[in-house]
Amino acid sequence: MRIIQRAADLRVNPPRPLGLVPTMGYLHEGHLELIRRAAAENQEVVVSIFVNPLQFGPGEDYQSYPRDLERDARLAEEAGADWIFHPSPEEMYPPGFATTVHVSGPLTERWEGERRPGHFDGVATVVSKLFNIVRPDRAYFGEKDYQQLQVVKRFNADLNLGVEIVPVPIVREPDGLARSSRNVYLDAETRPKATVLYRALLAVRQAAQSGLSPEEALAAGRAVFDETPEFAADYLAVVHPQTLQPLEQWTAGARAIAAGRFPAVRLIDNMEVMGS
Numbered sequence: 001m002r003i004i005q006r007a008a009d010l011r012v013n014p015p016r017p018l019g020l021v022p023t024m025g026y027l028h029e030g031h032l033e034l035i036r037r038a039a040a041e042n043q044e045v046v047v048s049i050f051v052n053p054l055q056f057g058p059g060e061d062y063q064s065y066p067r068d069l070e071r072d073a074r075l076a077e078e079a080g081a082d083w084i085f086h087p088s089p090e091e092m093y094p095p096g097f098a099t100t101v102h103v104s105g106p107l108t109e110r111w112e113g114e115r116r117p118g119h120f121d122g123v124a125t126v127v128s129k130l131f132n133i134v135r136p137d138r139a140y141f142g143e144k145d146y147q148q149l150q151v152v153k154r155f156n157a158d159l160n161l162g163v164e165i166v167p168v169p170i171v172r173e174p175d176g177l178a179r180s181s182r183n184v185y186l187d188a189e190t191r192p193k194a195t196v197l198y199r200a201l202l203a204v205r206q207a208a209q210s211g212l213s214p215e216e217a218l219a220a221g222r223a224v225f226d227e228t229p230e231f232a233a234d235y236l237a238v239v240h241p242q243t244l245q246p247l248e249q250w251t252a253g254a255r256a257i258a259a260g261r262f263p264a265v266r267l268i269d270n271m272e273v274m275g276s
Contacts, residue, residue: 001077003069003084007092007133010085015043020136020163021081022127025049026066030171030179032079034140037168039080046083046134047076053089054100055122066184085134092129100125101159103151106245111257112147112268115234123148124155131161138164142171144178146257146270147244170269172198178269185265196231197258197269200224204238204256205273214238214247214254217273221256233260238273250274 004010019038023031038045049072056062073084101124107113108120131139141149153165171179176198177191186194200221207217218236225233237246241253254274260267 001073001082001084003073003086005085005087005091007085007087010046010083010133014082017042017137018135019045020130020134020139021045021047022130022139022141023047023049024051024065024181025072026068026181026184027072027075028171028179028181028183030142030144032075033171034142034168035076035079035081037166038138038140041166042138044082045080046085046136047081048085048087048130048134050085050087050092050126052092052122052126054093054125055119057116057118060116061182066181085130092126101128101155103155103158106243107147107150107154111235111237111244112259115259120148120151124151127152128155128159128161131156131163136163138166140166140168142169143167144170144180144269146255150242150244176202178267180267182265182267186262187264190230190262190264193228193230194262194267196225196228197260197267198271200236200258201256201269201271201273204236205271208238208250208254208256208273214250217256221258225260230262231260232262233258234266235259241272241276252276 019042021034021038051065053062100121102121103124113120149167156163156165176195203224204217204221207220221236236258238254238256241255247254253276255270256273257270
Protein backbone atom coordinates (compact mmCIF):
# COMPACT_ATOMS: atom_id res chain seq x y z
CA MET A 1 0.00 0.00 0.00
CA ARG A 2 1.22 3.50 -0.86
CA ILE A 3 0.65 6.69 1.10
CA ILE A 4 0.82 9.77 -1.09
CA GLN A 5 0.32 13.45 -0.38
CA ARG A 6 0.35 15.10 -3.80
CA ALA A 7 -2.61 15.04 -6.16
CA ALA A 8 -0.28 14.69 -9.13
CA ASP A 9 0.95 11.35 -7.84
CA LEU A 10 -2.55 9.88 -8.13
CA ARG A 11 -2.90 10.76 -11.80
CA VAL A 12 -1.92 7.33 -13.00
CA ASN A 13 -3.85 4.60 -14.80
CA PRO A 14 -4.96 2.20 -12.06
CA PRO A 15 -6.79 -1.03 -12.78
CA ARG A 16 -10.51 -0.55 -13.22
CA PRO A 17 -12.93 -0.37 -11.56
CA LEU A 18 -11.41 1.97 -8.97
CA GLY A 19 -13.12 2.62 -5.63
CA LEU A 20 -12.78 5.70 -3.42
CA VAL A 21 -13.53 5.90 0.31
CA PRO A 22 -13.41 9.56 1.43
CA THR A 23 -12.70 9.96 5.16
CA MET A 24 -11.36 12.46 7.65
CA GLY A 25 -9.34 9.72 9.31
CA TYR A 26 -9.30 8.28 12.79
CA LEU A 27 -10.83 5.21 11.22
CA HIS A 28 -13.40 3.10 13.04
CA GLU A 29 -15.36 -0.02 12.14
CA GLY A 30 -17.79 2.01 10.04
CA HIS A 31 -14.94 3.26 7.82
CA LEU A 32 -13.45 -0.23 7.65
CA GLU A 33 -16.76 -1.63 6.42
CA LEU A 34 -16.70 0.97 3.62
CA ILE A 35 -13.16 -0.08 2.69
CA ARG A 36 -14.00 -3.79 2.78
CA ARG A 37 -17.06 -3.20 0.58
CA ALA A 38 -14.97 -1.16 -1.86
CA ALA A 39 -12.24 -3.81 -1.94
CA ALA A 40 -14.81 -6.51 -2.72
CA GLU A 41 -16.28 -4.54 -5.63
CA ASN A 42 -13.22 -2.92 -7.25
CA GLN A 43 -9.78 -3.82 -8.55
CA GLU A 44 -8.11 -1.13 -6.42
CA VAL A 45 -9.22 1.16 -3.58
CA VAL A 46 -8.09 4.67 -2.64
CA VAL A 47 -8.83 5.88 0.89
CA SER A 48 -8.55 9.62 1.35
CA ILE A 49 -7.64 10.87 4.83
CA PHE A 50 -8.10 14.62 5.02
CA VAL A 51 -9.51 16.69 7.87
CA ASN A 52 -11.23 19.26 5.70
CA PRO A 53 -11.13 22.76 7.20
CA LEU A 54 -13.91 23.99 4.91
CA GLN A 55 -16.56 21.86 6.59
CA PHE A 56 -15.85 23.08 10.14
CA GLY A 57 -17.54 26.21 11.41
CA PRO A 58 -16.33 28.72 14.01
CA GLY A 59 -15.98 27.11 17.42
CA GLU A 60 -16.08 23.56 16.04
CA ASP A 61 -13.40 20.95 16.64
CA TYR A 62 -11.12 21.30 13.59
CA GLN A 63 -7.94 21.70 15.65
CA SER A 64 -8.82 18.95 18.14
CA TYR A 65 -10.34 16.48 15.67
CA PRO A 66 -8.59 13.13 16.34
CA ARG A 67 -5.73 12.30 13.98
CA ASP A 68 -3.47 9.22 13.81
CA LEU A 69 -2.15 8.47 10.33
CA GLU A 70 0.03 5.53 11.34
CA ARG A 71 -2.93 3.76 12.97
CA ASP A 72 -5.23 4.63 10.07
CA ALA A 73 -2.77 3.31 7.49
CA ARG A 74 -2.47 -0.02 9.26
CA LEU A 75 -6.24 -0.43 9.60
CA ALA A 76 -6.92 0.65 6.03
CA GLU A 77 -4.39 -1.78 4.61
CA GLU A 78 -5.83 -4.65 6.67
CA ALA A 79 -9.30 -3.80 5.32
CA GLY A 80 -8.10 -3.90 1.70
CA ALA A 81 -6.98 -0.38 0.73
CA ASP A 82 -4.29 -0.05 -1.97
CA TRP A 83 -3.62 3.69 -1.68
CA ILE A 84 -3.99 6.34 0.98
CA PHE A 85 -4.28 9.90 -0.24
CA HIS A 86 -3.29 12.15 2.66
CA PRO A 87 -2.96 15.70 1.33
CA SER A 88 -2.16 18.82 3.32
CA PRO A 89 -4.65 21.70 3.44
CA GLU A 90 -2.22 23.62 1.19
CA GLU A 91 -2.33 20.83 -1.39
CA MET A 92 -6.11 20.87 -1.51
CA TYR A 93 -6.54 24.64 -1.15
CA PRO A 94 -3.43 26.34 -2.53
CA PRO A 95 -2.91 30.12 -2.45
CA GLY A 96 -5.50 31.81 -4.61
CA PHE A 97 -8.07 29.05 -4.24
CA ALA A 98 -11.41 30.75 -4.88
CA THR A 99 -13.97 28.14 -5.97
CA THR A 100 -16.54 26.28 -3.90
CA VAL A 101 -19.42 23.95 -4.74
CA HIS A 102 -22.80 24.97 -3.32
CA VAL A 103 -25.90 22.76 -3.27
CA SER A 104 -28.85 25.09 -2.83
CA GLY A 105 -32.50 24.54 -2.08
CA PRO A 106 -34.51 22.50 0.42
CA LEU A 107 -32.02 19.61 0.61
CA THR A 108 -29.49 21.74 2.51
CA GLU A 109 -31.67 24.35 4.21
CA ARG A 110 -32.74 22.27 7.20
CA TRP A 111 -31.18 19.96 9.75
CA GLU A 112 -27.37 19.94 9.54
CA GLY A 113 -27.43 22.68 6.93
CA GLU A 114 -29.27 24.98 9.33
CA ARG A 115 -27.19 24.04 12.39
CA ARG A 116 -23.83 24.20 10.61
CA PRO A 117 -23.87 27.01 8.02
CA GLY A 118 -21.34 26.40 5.26
CA HIS A 119 -20.78 22.78 6.26
CA PHE A 120 -22.22 21.25 3.11
CA ASP A 121 -20.37 23.72 0.88
CA GLY A 122 -17.19 22.36 2.45
CA VAL A 123 -18.30 18.77 1.92
CA ALA A 124 -19.38 19.35 -1.69
CA THR A 125 -16.17 21.19 -2.53
CA VAL A 126 -13.76 18.64 -1.08
CA VAL A 127 -15.63 15.62 -2.45
CA SER A 128 -15.81 17.22 -5.90
CA LYS A 129 -12.06 17.77 -5.77
CA LEU A 130 -11.47 14.19 -4.65
CA PHE A 131 -13.61 12.89 -7.51
CA ASN A 132 -11.55 14.93 -9.99
CA ILE A 133 -8.20 13.95 -8.45
CA VAL A 134 -8.85 10.23 -7.98
CA ARG A 135 -11.29 9.71 -10.90
CA PRO A 136 -13.01 6.77 -9.19
CA ASP A 137 -15.66 4.58 -10.74
CA ARG A 138 -17.39 4.21 -7.38
CA ALA A 139 -17.33 6.15 -4.11
CA TYR A 140 -18.49 4.74 -0.78
CA PHE A 141 -20.33 6.72 1.91
CA GLY A 142 -21.83 5.61 5.21
CA GLU A 143 -25.52 6.19 5.85
CA LYS A 144 -24.80 7.65 9.30
CA ASP A 145 -24.24 11.04 7.65
CA TYR A 146 -27.51 10.61 5.79
CA GLN A 147 -28.07 14.21 4.73
CA GLN A 148 -24.47 14.40 3.53
CA LEU A 149 -25.06 11.27 1.44
CA GLN A 150 -28.04 12.90 -0.28
CA VAL A 151 -26.04 16.08 -0.90
CA VAL A 152 -23.25 14.05 -2.54
CA LYS A 153 -25.77 12.24 -4.73
CA ARG A 154 -27.28 15.58 -5.74
CA PHE A 155 -24.12 17.39 -6.87
CA ASN A 156 -22.69 14.24 -8.45
CA ALA A 157 -25.80 14.06 -10.65
CA ASP A 158 -26.11 17.81 -11.22
CA LEU A 159 -22.46 18.21 -12.29
CA ASN A 160 -22.39 15.01 -14.39
CA LEU A 161 -19.41 13.71 -12.46
CA GLY A 162 -20.35 10.16 -13.36
CA VAL A 163 -19.30 8.47 -10.12
CA GLU A 164 -21.44 5.63 -8.80
CA ILE A 165 -22.36 6.58 -5.23
CA VAL A 166 -22.56 3.48 -3.02
CA PRO A 167 -24.34 3.91 0.34
CA VAL A 168 -23.31 1.54 3.13
CA PRO A 169 -25.50 0.88 6.20
CA ILE A 170 -24.60 2.31 9.61
CA VAL A 171 -22.24 0.23 11.72
CA ARG A 172 -23.26 0.28 15.38
CA GLU A 173 -21.80 -0.66 18.72
CA PRO A 174 -23.50 -3.64 20.44
CA ASP A 175 -25.71 -1.23 22.41
CA GLY A 176 -26.79 0.62 19.26
CA LEU A 177 -24.55 3.70 19.32
CA ALA A 178 -23.57 4.60 15.75
CA ARG A 179 -19.81 4.34 15.19
CA SER A 180 -18.19 7.77 14.85
CA SER A 181 -14.71 9.22 15.16
CA ARG A 182 -16.12 11.74 17.62
CA ASN A 183 -17.20 8.99 20.02
CA VAL A 184 -13.72 9.28 21.56
CA TYR A 185 -14.99 12.50 23.18
CA LEU A 186 -17.47 10.51 25.30
CA ASP A 187 -16.27 9.90 28.85
CA ALA A 188 -17.14 6.84 30.89
CA GLU A 189 -20.16 8.52 32.48
CA THR A 190 -21.62 9.88 29.24
CA ARG A 191 -20.94 6.90 26.98
CA PRO A 192 -23.91 4.75 28.18
CA LYS A 193 -26.24 7.74 27.86
CA ALA A 194 -25.18 8.36 24.26
CA THR A 195 -27.50 5.60 23.10
CA VAL A 196 -30.36 8.05 23.61
CA LEU A 197 -30.43 8.86 19.87
CA TYR A 198 -30.63 5.21 18.91
CA ARG A 199 -33.33 4.52 21.50
CA ALA A 200 -35.37 7.52 20.34
CA LEU A 201 -35.15 6.39 16.74
CA LEU A 202 -36.25 2.90 17.73
CA ALA A 203 -39.24 4.42 19.51
CA VAL A 204 -40.17 6.35 16.37
CA ARG A 205 -39.86 3.20 14.24
CA GLN A 206 -41.93 1.12 16.63
CA ALA A 207 -44.65 3.78 16.68
CA ALA A 208 -44.61 4.06 12.89
CA GLN A 209 -44.92 0.31 12.43
CA SER A 210 -47.74 0.23 15.00
CA GLY A 211 -49.83 2.48 12.77
CA LEU A 212 -49.34 5.79 14.57
CA SER A 213 -48.98 9.02 12.60
CA PRO A 214 -45.62 10.77 12.04
CA GLU A 215 -46.56 13.36 14.68
CA GLU A 216 -47.39 10.64 17.21
CA ALA A 217 -44.22 8.72 16.37
CA LEU A 218 -42.10 11.82 16.96
CA ALA A 219 -43.77 12.35 20.31
CA ALA A 220 -42.65 8.85 21.29
CA GLY A 221 -39.09 9.68 20.31
CA ARG A 222 -39.08 12.98 22.18
CA ALA A 223 -40.24 11.16 25.31
CA VAL A 224 -37.03 9.12 25.13
CA PHE A 225 -34.98 12.32 24.85
CA ASP A 226 -36.71 13.64 27.96
CA GLU A 227 -35.33 10.70 29.94
CA THR A 228 -31.75 12.00 29.47
CA PRO A 229 -31.62 15.64 30.63
CA GLU A 230 -27.88 15.91 29.88
CA PHE A 231 -28.70 15.56 26.18
CA ALA A 232 -29.72 18.76 24.36
CA ALA A 233 -31.61 17.78 21.22
CA ASP A 234 -31.16 19.82 18.05
CA TYR A 235 -33.84 18.05 16.07
CA LEU A 236 -35.83 14.86 15.69
CA ALA A 237 -37.80 14.52 12.45
CA VAL A 238 -39.30 12.03 10.06
CA VAL A 239 -38.40 12.90 6.49
CA HIS A 240 -38.65 11.82 2.89
CA PRO A 241 -35.69 9.54 2.12
CA GLN A 242 -34.46 11.58 -0.87
CA THR A 243 -35.60 15.17 -0.31
CA LEU A 244 -35.31 15.13 3.52
CA GLN A 245 -38.48 17.20 3.76
CA PRO A 246 -40.67 16.60 6.84
CA LEU A 247 -43.50 14.14 6.39
CA GLU A 248 -47.08 14.58 7.52
CA GLN A 249 -48.02 11.17 6.13
CA TRP A 250 -45.90 8.05 5.85
CA THR A 251 -44.13 7.17 2.63
CA ALA A 252 -42.01 4.19 1.66
CA GLY A 253 -38.47 4.50 2.97
CA ALA A 254 -39.34 7.25 5.44
CA ARG A 255 -36.34 8.13 7.59
CA ALA A 256 -36.12 9.36 11.15
CA ILE A 257 -33.17 11.68 11.69
CA ALA A 258 -31.84 13.07 14.97
CA ALA A 259 -29.04 15.18 16.34
CA GLY A 260 -28.06 16.75 19.63
CA ARG A 261 -25.30 17.47 22.04
CA PHE A 262 -23.82 16.26 25.26
CA PRO A 263 -21.47 18.76 26.93
CA ALA A 264 -18.37 17.36 25.19
CA VAL A 265 -19.69 16.11 21.85
CA ARG A 266 -22.41 16.52 19.24
CA LEU A 267 -23.89 13.31 17.79
CA ILE A 268 -26.13 12.52 14.82
CA ASP A 269 -28.01 9.38 13.84
CA ASN A 270 -30.83 8.17 11.59
CA MET A 271 -32.91 5.10 10.85
CA GLU A 272 -35.34 3.91 8.22
CA VAL A 273 -38.68 3.67 10.00
CA MET A 274 -41.02 2.69 7.14
CA GLY A 275 -39.96 -0.09 4.79
CA SER A 276 -39.22 0.72 1.18
